[in-house]
Amino acid sequence: MTNDVTDDFDRRKFLTAVGAAGAFGLAGCVGEEPEGGGNESGDGGSDQPEEGGQNVVWDAGGTGGTYYPLSGEFKTIVEENTPHVLQVRSTGASVENVGNLGGGDADFALIQNDVAYFAVNGTGLDEFEGNPIENIRGVATLYPETIHIITRPDANIGSLQDLQGARVNTGNLGSGTQVNALQILESVGLSPDDFQEQNTGFSQAADQLSDNDIDAAFVVGGWPVGAVEELATTTDIQFLDIPQEERQAILESAEWFAEDTIPAGTYQGVDEEVDTVSVQAMIATREDLDEALVQDITAAIFNNTDSLNTKADFISVDSALDGMSIELHPGAQAYFDEQSGGGNESSASGENGTENASE
Incomplete structure (x- = not known):
């Protein structure tokens, strides 16, 4: 997003009602409303990683929305194709998930592309104003929210x-x-x-x-x-x-x-x-997460999109950088470079803005 768009839109005016709300304890999308937030998914898979694998905390959303069932499908794909185990948690989605990533309490999360931009650039929400969460990195965009x-x-x-x-x-x-x-x-x-x-x-x-x-x-x-x-x-x-x-x-x-x-x-x-x-749903992670781990999980998901049922018509390698509003994690960048023969570059700088979140 360009700076002139940021200047033209007076967020402080319309966010006066948000004021005292604590961002990290609040829900993200209403459609991702928490129902027993912080619960781990029990839908199949091993509780322990295989040799060389890691336990990965993946924050989703409420069970009544789209984030949670889709994350359950990602869990199955990752555990069938890598030695890693995903612990999928029901949360308040975008805003809460940003806080969990920023604090190191989650490894991956589903969030909105606009909330990701606000968090990294310290704008948009009163809680982010002057307090950017700079350790968040993009993995891929998924589908229209x-x-x-x-x-x-x-x-x-x-x-x-x-x-x-x-x-x-x-x-x-x-x-x-x-x-x-x-x-x-x-x-x-x-x-x-x-x-x-x-x-x-x-x-x-x-x-x-x-x-x-x-x-x-x-x-x-x-x-x-x-x-x-x-x-x-x-x-x-x-x-x-x-x-x-x-x-x-x-x-x-x-x-x-x-x-x-x-x-x-x-x-x-x-x-x-x-x-x-x-807006656009996306996968985000932390800057400090191991590059090989991020590449493994990105590859597992996007090499097996034919196994998806939720939002399957939208999720693909071809559209995975559309609307990417923050800097890519090197592990995700390595995967997409490999898919494009090394010529792919992130569509976001993390400082200068976002592309339009088109389908």
């Missing part, structure tokens, strides 16, 4: 502007979801003073929608988000199809946003495609 804006059918919300005066759940305080929601609303001229902001995880937001206590909720996650699927089967909901003019305003507000579409039939009762925007 789609912005779902869920509304009640009787709320008569046909555009972002219609959220003025509405009761809107923007996700947990300090979460990646709240950051995205406030960025999006700010891009069309709405500040937190223009609507009634609610801040909870998605389980509570789902109850609020069911009970008519809110008019809209933001959810960030690769479709289909399991918790959204469940809500759609029990509650009459709609998704905001963002008008083209408003989508363009969002894209111009920050380069990590990309156009996206929720296909018709993804969720029960959604019979037409929904135009929206997305």
Whole structure:
């Protein structure tokens, strides 16, 4: 992301509501809401690494989102193709995972590309302002993290502007979801003073929608988000199809946003495609992690993408550096250089910015 985009977007204005929230104890994407955070995955595989292998702590997200089941598939692939063992943990996703990487409590994690940029460059969130987490490195980008804006059918919300005066759940305080929601609303001229902001995880937001206590909720996650699927089967909901003019305003507000579409039939009762925007899910690691270990795990995943079920249509070597917002780890760089005959370079400098997070 270029410096002029950073200057043009007044994050301090729209993040005043985030203020006192502690970044590292809070949830990331609402769709990755923690359910028993810090739990290790028990879905198969050995508890002990083979000779020459290591125990690797991998932070995912809540069990109702996309990060956790996808991480379980990565666990299976890595353990079948390397001597290493992955301990997959249920967490609050992006923001919490950044803190765990920064503190050395995790070896790998799934996070959003915008949150990665904020953390490394010490911006975007009040908790990162002047306090960059500089030891985080990129491994690969994976798939679009789609912005779902869920509304009640009787709320008569046909555009972002219609959220003025509405009761809107923007996700947990300090979460990646709240950051995205406030960025999006700010891009069309709405500040937190223009609507009634609610801040909870998605389980509570789902109850609020069911009970008519809110008019809209933001959810960030690769479709289909399991918790959204469940809500759609029990509650009459709609998704905001963002008008083209408003989508363009969002894209111009920050380069990590990309156009996206929720296909018709993804969720029960959604019979037409929904135009929206997305950020990008990515794998991150720590700078000090052994280069050979990172290369082993990167190779295992991207050499065996045909074994994936979750987001399989998006995850590939060809797109693995699209939207990479921070500097690559040397182990990941070595793998991608090998795949491209040595000519591949990271699409991010870690200092000068990010490419657009396109699919």
